[in-house]
Amino acid sequence: MMQGTMKAIVKPERAPGAKLDEVPIPQISDQEVLIQVKATSICGTDVHIYAWDEWSQSRVNPPYVFGHEFAGVVVEKGKNVTNVDIGDHVSAETHIVCGECKQCLTGQAHICANTQIIGVDRDGCFAEYVALPAVNLWKNDPELPFDVASVQEPFGNGVHTVLAGDVAGKTVAVIGCGPIGIMAVGVAKACGASQVIAFDLNDYRLDLATKMGATTVVNSINEDPLEVVRALTNGEGVDVVCEMSGHPIAMNQGFKMVTNGGRVSILSLPVRPVEIDVTNDIVFKGITVQGITGRKMYETWQQVSGLLSSGQVDVKPMITHHFPLEDFEKGFNLMLEGKCGKVVLHP
Numbered sequence: 001m002m003q004g005t006m007k008a009i010v011k012p013e014r015a016p017g018a019k020l021d022e023v024p025i026p027q028i029s030d031q032e033v034l035i036q037v038k039a040t041s042i043c044g045t046d047v048h049i050y051a052w053d054e055w056s057q058s059r060v061n062p063p064y065v066f067g068h069e070f071a072g073v074v075v076e077k078g079k080n081v082t083n084v085d086i087g088d089h090v091s092a093e094t095h096i097v098c099g100e101c102k103q104c105l106t107g108q109a110h111i112c113a114n115t116q117i118i119g120v121d122r123d124g125c126f127a128e129y130v131a132l133p134a135v136n137l138w139k140n141d142p143e144l145p146f147d148v149a150s151v152q153e154p155f156g157n158g159v160h161t162v163l164a165g166d167v168a169g170k171t172v173a174v175i176g177c178g179p180i181g182i183m184a185v186g187v188a189k190a191c192g193a194s195q196v197i198a199f200d201l202n203d204y205r206l207d208l209a210t211k212m213g214a215t216t217v218v219n220s221i222n223e224d225p226l227e228v229v230r231a232l233t234n235g236e237g238v239d240v241v242c243e244m245s246g247h248p249i250a251m252n253q254g255f256k257m258v259t260n261g262g263r264v265s266i267l268s269l270p271v272r273p274v275e276i277d278v279t280n281d282i283v284f285k286g287i288t289v290q291g292i293t294g295r296k297m298y299e300t301w302q303q304v305s306g307l308l309s310s311g312q313v314d315v316k317p318m319i320t321h322h323f324p325l326e327d328f329e330k331g332f333n334l335m336l337e338g339k340c341g342k343v344v345l346h347p
């Protein structure tokens with residue numbers, strides 16, 4: 001067993017902020033693996049925890065190491081582990097599921113009733129090492145650069161949302177161009193959408209959406225999203241809306257811009273209940289509304305690997321910043337300002 005201490009970004013107390021600390025290297029059980037973290041990306045969830053918003057106050061228990069998106073190399077494995085070897089390049093499904101509930105037993109482990117999330121409910125990967133159950137590991141092609149491999153988890157959110165129904169030959173709107181929205185644009189384009197229309201209020205991120213293949217980008221402050229969609233779709237509306245903004249106004253625009261019989265797939269997490277015109281925007285339009293959480297285990301991961309290794313989606317344009325772990329505050333500040341795509345930390 002590896003002994004000693006390591007550098008880690010710790011959420012030290014129930015207050016805003018985080019600090020770099022020396023903590024013990026985690027010890028593994030017989031079912032677990034120790035991974036040396038080579039790249040770890042900052043997620044919106046981590047920014048919530050850093051800023052100490054209402055959600056994180058109700059969910060996380062400091063002190064602990066946070067972070068959940070990473071790529072690394074297996075350096076130690078428990079005696080019952082058979083699916084990976086020392087030296088393997090890995091990332092991980094961040095939802096640790098029970099394997100016993102109704103959902104787990106019916107092929108829907110991504111909505112396990114007893115889900116624990118790495119870096120939220122237990123120690124995470126903003127550290128030199130992370131210990132994880134071997135069943136959660138996803139083996140990476142050693143050729144895949146660590147920074148690209150580290151964003152597979154949020155990329156999987158985008159893949160799960162876009163591919164929760166047909167997109168080939170269809171018009172797709174992506175509302176909200178945070179990193180997952182920007183990656184969803186790339187997925188929709190790669191999977192044959194006839195148009196990919198991206199909406200946000202932030203021009204920096206709309207530029208990234210263009211780089212990832214958006215056919216039209218709309219700054220919803222300067223242009224009326226519904227008018228733009230009408231003009232681009234012969235007045236019919238879009239076939240698919242991927243809702244990534246969580247904003248009540250933007251969300252309502254999504255329900256108004258979808259065509260009769262279309263689909264609205266919601267990945268965003270609005271902080272308060274949102275008022276929707278169910279009668280006119282859902283029932284009479286005969287649309288399908290889907291909640292999307294996590295990634296399907298492990299169908300989504302296979303799609304992720306396929307899209308990245310084939311080069312059909314190149315996520316490099318949206319990985320905009322790299323910092324050593326020590327400079328994590330620079331990364332969090334960029335995320336808070338929205339002046340970045342994906343920020344990757346290197347322990």
Ligand SMILES: [Zn+2]
Pocket residue numbers: 043044045068069153154
């Ligand atoms: Zn994430």
Ligand SMILES: [Zn+2]
Pocket residue numbers: 097098099100101102103104109112113114115
């Ligand atoms: Zn379960």
